[in-house]
Structures are given as structure tokens and as C-alpha cells.
Amino acid sequence: MNPSEPAPIVFDPLKPPAERILRNYHESAVRIANAELLTRPDRRNRIWRCMLDAAGAQIPGTVIVKQVAPTGYDPDNPDAEDTLRFFGDWAGAHFLSQVCKELHGPRFFGGDVRAGFIVLEDLGEHRSLVQPLLEGDQATATRALLAFVRRLGRMHASALGHEEEFDAILRAINPAAPSPGNVRRDQHIDTAIDQIHGLLAEVGVELTEAARREMRAMCDTVYGPGPFRTFIHTDPCPDNVFYDGDTLRLIDFEASRFGHALHDGLYCRVPFPSCWCANRVPPDVVAQAEQAYRGELAAACPAALDDRLFYAAAVDVLAFWTCECLLWLQRTLKEDNRWGIAGVRSRILTRLATFIEAAGTYERLPALQTACEQALASLARRWPEVQPLPVYPAFRASLEEVP
Numbered sequence: 001m002n003p004s005e006p007a008p009i010v011f012d013p014l015k016p017p018a019e020r021i022l023r024n025y026h027e028s029a030v031r032i033a034n035a036e037l038l039t040r041p042d043r044r045n046r047i048w049r050c051m052l053d054a055a056g057a058q059i060p061g062t063v064i065v066k067q068v069a070p071t072g073y074d075p076d077n078p079d080a081e082d083t084l085r086f087f088g089d090w091a092g093a094h095f096l097s098q099v100c101k102e103l104h105g106p107r108f109f110g111g112d113v114r115a116g117f118i119v120l121e122d123l124g125e126h127r128s129l130v131q132p133l134l135e136g137d138q139a140t141a142t143r144a145l146l147a148f149v150r151r152l153g154r155m156h157a158s159a160l161g162h163e164e165e166f167d168a169i170l171r172a173i174n175p176a177a178p179s180p181g182n183v184r185r186d187q188h189i190d191t192a193i194d195q196i197h198g199l200l201a202e203v204g205v206e207l208t209e210a211a212r213r214e215m216r217a218m219c220d221t222v223y224g225p226g227p228f229r230t231f232i233h234t235d236p237c238p239d240n241v242f243y244d245g246d247t248l249r250l251i252d253f254e255a256s257r258f259g260h261a262l263h264d265g266l267y268c269r270v271p272f273p274s275c276w277c278a279n280r281v282p283p284d285v286v287a288q289a290e291q292a293y294r295g296e297l298a299a300a301c302p303a304a305l306d307d308r309l310f311y312a313a314a315v316d317v318l319a320f321w322t323c324e325c326l327l328w329l330q331r332t333l334k335e336d337n338r339w340g341i342a343g344v345r346s347r348i349l350t351r352l353a354t355f356i357e358a359a360g361t362y363e364r365l366p367a368l369q370t371a372c373e374q375a376l377a378s379l380a381r382r383w384p385e386v387q388p389l390p391v392y393p394a395f396r397a398s399l400e401e402v403p
Helices: 012-026 081-099 130-135 138-159 163-173 186-202 209-223 283-297 307-326 344-362 366-382 393-401
Strands: 030-037 045-054 062-068 108-112 117-121 229-232 241-243 248-250 257-260
Touching: 012 030, 012 045, 012 062, 012 108, 012 117, 062 081, 081 108, 081 117, 081 138, 081 163, 081 229, 130 138, 130 393, 138 229, 138 241, 138 248, 138 283, 138 393, 163 229, 163 257, 186 209, 186 307, 209 257, 209 307, 209 366, 307 344, 307 366, 344 366
Parallel strands: none
Antiparallel strands: 030 045, 045 062, 062 117, 108 117, 229 257, 241 248
């Protein structure tokens, strides 16, 4: 082999511990007959489909071994990015598989801290929400989004009140891991507010002390205790689901934690803030999706059906996502960047407009609303060629038919 060529990726070192995990889970002899690498070599995770040779009707024919790429993984350094992602993925998948009666993600069989992998149920060919949203029609996309939000609502409801179990799972993986509870750090929040203050000043907008107080209060809602605190995925993007038209389950829990349910629950409205394939969902479909989500969440969270509580929390969460994107101005004031199917500037304009509309409708965070209105007007003048995000392709034909 040429010394300059990367070493081949082989499954052999993972085989004995993976077989041990499966044997312990099923209490039966299990042998991995073959392993197929499903991901590109340069991906940050390696996904292996393993064919099993086992005795027992309840043992599946295949499983998935998900390994964090070893170059950046150090189990003894829980602050390293790759380690944090791996611990979060393990804890999230394990928690949902152990605590919730319904499977919201793949069944979790176990993992190996030193080798950096977990063993999961094989959900088959990956069909996600990307296809119905980008290639489907309105009916198909609406049906998919409703399945998506109902899954989120049921997951949030079933996890409500189980934060201690999640903490225990994460501590068992590595006692040195940082607490997964989304603890507010005042210093970090004040630093972010100061950064936003300076960035808005660059576009001629003053962030008043009243707006700063509202931002801190919003952080109390988003990060603190309350009726909506539950297990959240935090990155429920269209491609982080398995969807076959009948059932939908979530995958990739690398950033999962306990936090505000609407952090996930408003993904259709924001829209899809952590996703490469962010476009808008039509308002009538957003309303339909949020009603479906609230209905599922209300099984364990009565506050979900209280309009006053729900929409006050919704404005706060929309403000959170808007403040996050204002930090992007540090880069995007100089030049736009393409992220997936849309530019970052389009995302900023869309989030500002979405928050402004909600804050005005529900009469909440007026000082921050004013600052965002001024920012939107200023940025629109600076970026006259930039349009807000378009609606997803699946909905465009129906909108064009409206007279």
C-alpha cells in the first residue's frame, strides 16, 4: 500500500464487542456473518449494516453499528466535539428505547465506550422527509409533515418527567461527561447578547435595555424548568427521520438533551432552522401541523392545549431561533453563504419576519420585536437582491394555482 494512501476501513476490530453486546441483549448466541459500510469514508460517523447468524426467532437478521469516526474521538475527553456527539447519540437512543413504551427511534441494543460505537435496530433503506418535501406533491408533503410532528409530540409527551433517567444513562456512559440538563449559563448568555448588540449596531439598530431584558427572560423560558421541559432531539431535520409513508421514526440523537419541547415542535414554523434543506411551509399547513403536535403533546402536558401558555412559549422559542441567526451577521454582513438549498441571508430574513409576526400577533416581547423590525428593514435595504426562503417545492404548484 502507498504510505500516502489512507488506511482501509475495516470492521474486524468492532466484531467481537458488537457480538458480545448482541449476545448479552438477546441472551443467545449471535455471530456477525458480514458487515457492509454504508457511509462514505470521509463522513464523521461510520454506519455498518451487519448480517447476523443467530438462533432465535426474536433476533433480527441485520443490525446497524454506528461508529464515531475515530480520528476525533477520545472517550477520556468528554468536552471534545466528537465525544460529546457520540455520548449524546448513545444517551438519546438508549433513553428512548428504555424509557418510552413506543419506539420513537431505532431500538437500542448497546454500545462500547472505548471503541466508540453503538448497536441499533436496522430500519432498512433510508427514506426521509427530504423526498416528499423536495420531490412530492402537496398532499404527500402534508401527510409526511403531520406524521413528523405527531412523532415529535408523542416523543415529548412520553419523555416528560424522566430527566433523571436520562441523566443516569449519560453518567453511566462516562461519569466525567458534562450534565445533559440544559443548564443556563448567565455569562455565556450575556456574552451572546453583547455580540448581538454590536452586530445590530453595525446595521444601525439599537438594542435597548428593555430588549436585552426580554432576551434574558426568553432564555429563562427556553433553558429553564417549566411545563414544556422534556427530552428533545434539537436537530429533527427532514433527513434525520426514517419515513416509509406509514410509520416515522427519528434518528441521529447526537445533540439530544432535555429542554423546551417547542425547540423541536416549531420546526415547521421557524422553519427547519438546523437543516441544509430549509424552505418554508405554507401557513395553513403550519397551523395544521401545530394543532396535530399539540394534540399529541397534551397527553402528558396539559399546558399544550392552553393557548395563552402555548403561544407565549412559542414566541419565546421563535425569539431564541431569531437571536441565534442574528449571530450569523458576523459572517453574512460581508458575504452570503450557501447552505444546502438556500442562502444564509435568506434564512435570516425569514426568521426575523417569522418572529415579528408572532410577537405582534400574541403581543409578547415588544422591545425585541421593535429591534427585529428595524433590523429586517435595514438588512432588506442592504440586501435588495435577497428574498426570504421560498416554500418547499412540493407546495409551489398549489400556491401558483391560487388566483
